[in-house]
Amino acid sequence: MELISPTVIIILGFLALLLFFQRKNLRGPPCIRGWIPWIGAGFEFGKAPLEFIEKARIKYGPIFTVFVMGTRMTFVTEEEGINVFLKSKEVNFELAVQKPVYRTASIPKDTFFTLHEKLYVTIKGKIGTVNLYQLTGQLTEELHEQLEKLGTHGTMELNNFVRHLLYPVSVNILFQKGLFPTNERKIREFHQHFQAYDEGFEYGSQMPECLLSHWSKSKKWLLALFEKNIPGIKTYRSAKDNSVTLMQTLLDIIEMERNEEKSPNYGLLILWASLSNAVPVAFWTLGFVLSHPSVHKTIVEGISSVFGTAGKDKIKVSEDDLKKLPLIRWCILETLRLRAPGIITRKVMKPVQILNYTVPSGDLLMLSPFWLHRNPKYFPEPEVFKPERWKKANLEKNAFLDGFMAFGSGKYQCPGRWFALLQIQICIILILYKYDCSLLDPLPKQSSLHLLGVQQPEGQCHIEFKQRK
Template sequence: MNERSRSKSKSLPPAYKGWFPWLGCAFEFGKNPLDFIAQKKELGRIFTLYVAGERLTFITDAEDFQYFFQSPFVDFQKAVQDPVLNIASVSKTSFFKYHTKIHDMVKGRLASSRLIYFSDKLCDEFRDQLTQLGKQGEGDLHHLVRKSMYAAVINNLFGKNVLPVNCEKEFEKLEEMFVMFDEQFEYGARLPSVFLKDWSSAKKYLIELFGKVVQKTADKKSDDDETLLQSLLSLVQDQYKPNYSLLLLWASLANAIPITFWTLAFILHDEKVLQKLRTELTSVFGENGQCPTITEEGLKKLQYLKWCVLESIRLRPTGIITRRVIKSFTIRDMKIPEGDMLMLSPYWAHRNEKYFPDPLMYKPERWKEADIDKNVFLDGFVAFGGGRYQCPGRWYAILEIQMYVAMFIQMFDCKLLIDSVPEPSKKHLVGTQQPEEPCPVEYRLRK
């Protein structure tokens, strides 16, 4: 018997239906989704929640993750097409025509072997931005990181000043609109735009901005130095070029920038970690490396830094990733019916003691066990998803976070003005957690 036929006689996973017909537990779930998922693990290692007409079936044990990533009966595209329609107004036809091609293009352009084409320029961009912080100052660390990284990464991936990075006022507006778009991203994926006025205006602003960019780049011939945006625009041949550009902007900023903030916050909070990192940086750049030039090759010598970055990604990964079940199948004697939305939470997976002892502790040393030189992560680590549509930007993400953190720590003495690292907000499921409260710091250029 194959997996499919066997499934006919099996029972469904235990379920929680909530109090309301159709809505199910939508209210309870919506209030604090991450904690609600953890609470419902009492139902079993696989369980179903009824939410607003959908059956959400959660797989919580890492031994079962292979079904989520590898089973031929689950589908990535069918899970994300509707949200992509709501978030960026890309039609169904266009989505199925271009999605795989775009994924493969990004994967190819940002492959680990090709990062060398981005790293020198990115280092120059970071240097410009970090120099603009001045000799000393104070402020919210998240805001500070966001401001300098947005500008640098946008220039690096989308082309120098293709978006209004060099005009302070216009850039502030762009930042404000992007933050709004990002903060309500998952509500945008689910609710009609009439309920989300500010979010809809931000989306409109960003799509129109890209509309102008598309017009300007239309006549330019592509060359060897093609940016990621140019590759996207020459691939897509319909009216949704601005919409796909917005999706690429979101994918490239929404996780990597907050995680850079978390990495700095974790490091600055732990004197031992900070000193270890400083020793490593000094051994590579020297005592007087005020504003180091960091190459992709140079980063390979900074192993402890990479552990710090991966440990931050482990503790602050995206809340949830999803797949659609396209044919009923069986996991551990349970029938997973066609139509279910299969859910996996990297956030909770990374808090599994079996794979990560002392899971809540920030312990960069745990990454000693991973074969990092061969790009192999620790077992149970799923921050970048997996299978055919695993995050195609992961190597670039790790590179940019390492580079920014190394330059920041090497250039500045920086002190947290609060006693602990802010708590992560558990309101959102899509994307990494934002800090619940501000993280004030003071910084001074090192002598």
């Protein structure tokens, strides 16, 4: 029997070693699979997803995969993974959101891909930093109109208080003046259906519509509202300056691409995008300000120094006025830090290497702004509401603090972020100028049930407001 030569043994040994390292390098992150086929860890994950993410990070390390409802979600929590999420050409935003967009707004994949880039650039230009302050007068006027309807005093649940201000203001400015109903019954109907759609949006983005009858009913009601009003939105012109609204500009692009039949669907998507985060951010900001007496006092003193002490005048708010009241903007950004979205996502198109792991194509790569904002490396005393930390940000150049990702990051950051910030700033100025406000309940905790968008409150919180004398 012929012995194997030493050379062959060395070659075979080398190949075995090479295969070992290749297999090691192709090792995927730790995977939490659960024990039920297809559902995976869905039940445990769904009970409190934010808490689940943090417990998994502590147990499995900075990168781990969760298998839920047939989908692999790989979470990254440290710098190397975050850099891949933000900078890799092998991960894609549009592929990650195409299915949720179809389920929640019934916009087909081909239509979404054809129009997304053009619509994104248009929104970014129309309500971005260049044109933003042209809207201050309109925002101020609309908010005065809604504040008048609240009367001179009252008590109200804080979320409803904010909704009664921002729902009509956003609809009338972004779509068409007068589109928001003025009849009390129709206002209640709009509130009922939008809240049902918004509260069920996360489930609607993941589950077949046939399993969500209540949510589906509200979705269809909102689509019918836009279908009825799209012709009027197209032809509307402002009586003051003949300007066009954001939705009118978008309709021109949609029609140019011969997708007129999807105009109501885009109306619904823009409506949700404009209200779903702005309302809870305004809720939490007012709640935090009123819960911190020194912050509240400083803001009211600042408003009085700029606009006077009386609360009856219909003041006008300019860009210069906003610059004199930086604490309000700091409070909004600090609120966004503390109540940031649970996740933002990309789809892995080709395998990517993170630390010693390979994340396979097809995975959804997940980043949690909520937990990133609680990293003491970026934000010392992360659980404390400290608006003064934003002094260090270069907000005049529209630069946030390092590690801040409430609006996402990279190519497809939220295109309406500057409009939302402006709207909430002016809203808070006018409320605290006109009214003495106080909370009647402790500020509730954030709900742990949702991952999409700004965190919602777990319970109710009432506000008392009295017109200043």
